[in-house]
Amino acid sequence: MRYVSTRGSAPALDFAGVTLAGLAPDGGLFVPEQWPRFSHEEIAALRGLPYATLAARIMQPFVGDCLTPERLQELCEEAYGRFAHVAVTPLTQLDERNWLLELFHGPTLAFKDVALQLLGLLFEEFLALEDRALTVVGATSGDTGSAAIDALANRDRVEIFMLHPAGRVSDVQRVQMTTVLAPNVHNVAIDGDFDTAQAMVKRLFSDRDVTSAINIGAVNSINWARLMAQVVYYFAAALQLGAPERKIAFSVPTGNFGDVFAGYVAAQMGLPIERLVVATNINDILFRALSDGDYSAGTVTPTAAPSMDIQVSSNFERLLFDLGDRDGAALAAQMAGFEQTRAMRLTNAQRDGASALFCTARADADDMAQAMRWAWEECDCEAIDPHTAVGLHAARMLEWSNDVPVVTLATAHPAKFRDAVERATGYRPSLPPRVGDIFAREERFTSLSGGYEDVRKFVLDTAIYRA
Numbered sequence: 001m002r003y004v005s006t007r008g009s010a011p012a013l014d015f016a017g018v019t020l021a022g023l024a025p026d027g028g029l030f031v032p033e034q035w036p037r038f039s040h041e042e043i044a045a046l047r048g049l050p051y052a053t054l055a056a057r058i059m060q061p062f063v064g065d066c067l068t069p070e071r072l073q074e075l076c077e078e079a080y081g082r083f084a085h086v087a088v089t090p091l092t093q094l095d096e097r098n099w100l101l102e103l104f105h106g107p108t109l110a111f112k113d114v115a116l117q118l119l120g121l122l123f124e125e126f127l128a129l130e131d132r133a134l135t136v137v138g139a140t141s142g143d144t145g146s147a148a149i150d151a152l153a154n155r156d157r158v159e160i161f162m163l164h165p166a167g168r169v170s171d172v173q174r175v176q177m178t179t180v181l182a183p184n185v186h187n188v189a190i191d192g193d194f195d196t197a198q199a200m201v202k203r204l205f206s207d208r209d210v211t212s213a214i215n216i217g218a219v220n221s222i223n224w225a226r227l228m229a230q231v232v233y234y235f236a237a238a239l240q241l242g243a244p245e246r247k248i249a250f251s252v253p254t255g256n257f258g259d260v261f262a263g264y265v266a267a268q269m270g271l272p273i274e275r276l277v278v279a280t281n282i283n284d285i286l287f288r289a290l291s292d293g294d295y296s297a298g299t300v301t302p303t304a305a306p307s308m309d310i311q312v313s314s315n316f317e318r319l320l321f322d323l324g325d326r327d328g329a330a331l332a333a334q335m336a337g338f339e340q341t342r343a344m345r346l347t348n349a350q351r352d353g354a355s356a357l358f359c360t361a362r363a364d365a366d367d368m369a370q371a372m373r374w375a376w377e378e379c380d381c382e383a384i385d386p387h388t389a390v391g392l393h394a395a396r397m398l399e400w401s402n403d404v405p406v407v408t409l410a411t412a413h414p415a416k417f418r419d420a421v422e423r424a425t426g427y428r429p430s431l432p433p434r435v436g437d438i439f440a441r442e443e444r445f446t447s448l449s450g451g452y453e454d455v456r457k458f459v460l461d462t463a464i465y466r467a
């Protein structure tokens with residue numbers, strides 16, 4: 001399998017190449033040259049497999065000959081062996097139509113662990129083969145940071161700089177990152193929001209002084225391997241609910257458009273998906289883009305679902321590329337316009353293509369609180385976090401044909417956002433024992449307030465590994 005850039009002018013790479021490269025050198029995002037496709041019979045044959053085996057089967061066509069099937073299976077067993085639930089991503093039924101897909105049984109309590117536990121192992125594998133080291137630079141609104149740090153702390157040949165927006169992550173998210181004192185972990189709090197941090201990270205990838213000094217890599221959903229691993233749980237859930245004989249809908253709390261794009265990939269691979277609901281909070285650029293073609297970034301408003309406080313949704317570019325006849329030059333021009341003005345209109349082809357599979361809904365603070373209360377009061381004391389609540393609100397307000405099960409992705413453990421859950425329901429979820437005594441530990445991070453130049457200097461001065 002080869003991978004091409006959404007902006008059309010970077011050389012194609014294999015799976016190991018894109019895993020280590022992160023962002024394409026032309027500023028685009030890597031996507032597979034074509035979508036692998038499973039037949040109805042091949043999908044039916046996946047039913048009942050243990051999660052790690054299912055993961056290896058779904059991912060093998062993307063990995064190609066960069067890993068043998070046996071080695072991929074071993075890595076999946078190691079990555080998913082750390083999850084606290086034997087099913088890895090279990091389903092819970094809420095009522096006759098609604099289900100939750102619990103994606104928070106990994107070490108850091110959010111769906112990011114599903115991909116990042118594997119990505120840490122893939123880095124180690126490919127870096128050893130190539131005998132080199134990687135300096136990962138990432139941006140987080142809270143969950144990617146904790147999951148990536150857990151996955152990479154103390155690993156050989158890799159170090160991580162993680163930028164989080166100061167004061168805009170939950171207390172649990174912050175200490176999950178800042179109490180990891182491993183020498184290869186560098187936490188940075190920046191002045192600004194997640195979009196500012198993500199823009200800095202992308203800029204570092206195109207800064208010649210940086211790329212000639214360090215081998216820069218990515219753990220954000222910029223990195224194709226992140227999305228590939230997230231495709232698996234769409235299959236896992238749909239197979240349990242009757243696929244491929246039955247169509248399933250998914251409601252996905254969305255910020256950077258990575259998780260829901262993984263659902264789109266599952267559909268391209270042949271999984272019968274009725275609809276993908278792009279559920280946003282009031283930072284609603286995707287809601288506006290999908291409902292009336294207006295992709296323009298406003299300012300970020302802090303909400304009770306801080307991980308989705310995003311206005312520039314990185315992976316939307318991957319969808320626009322696929323819906324626009326994969327014309328990299330045209331998309332490069334469209335994205336350059338967006339980067340200058342922070343606004344763009346979707347073309348008719350992009351809008352029509354998106355509406356065939358996606359629909360969208362938006363949740364404000366009351367909607368989120370009501371969804372958390374509904375789950376708690378009407379569904380046998382089911383505590384859900386505010387991000388999941390955005391998805392559940394959308395799942396419940398949209399109209400569905402009779403026999404379609406609707407699966408809301410439960411993207412974080414309620415204890416990660418226990419203040420918001422308590423405000424809505426009166427119940428304060430406790431942190432599971434696997435998180436340990438994080439509030440008793442020493443915190444360490446560097447605060448940088450001077451913008452891009454400060455961050456760049458810090459990375460160059462601090463990096464352990466050199467290109």
Ligand SMILES: Cc1ncc(COP(=O)(O)O)c(C=O)c1O
Pocket residue numbers: 110111142143144221253254255256257258259260307308387388411412
């Ligand atoms: C808990 C949680 N839910 C939902 C999202 C949104 O996912 P995505 O950015 O892949 O759209 C995030 C952040 O990515 C998150 O951390």
Ligand SMILES: N[C@@H](CCOP(=O)(O)O)C(=O)O
Pocket residue numbers: 139140141142143144145194219220221222255256258307308314
């Ligand atoms: N919500 C994310 C934002 C970064 O998204 P990513 O999926 O591109 O890594 C976070 O928790 O950091």
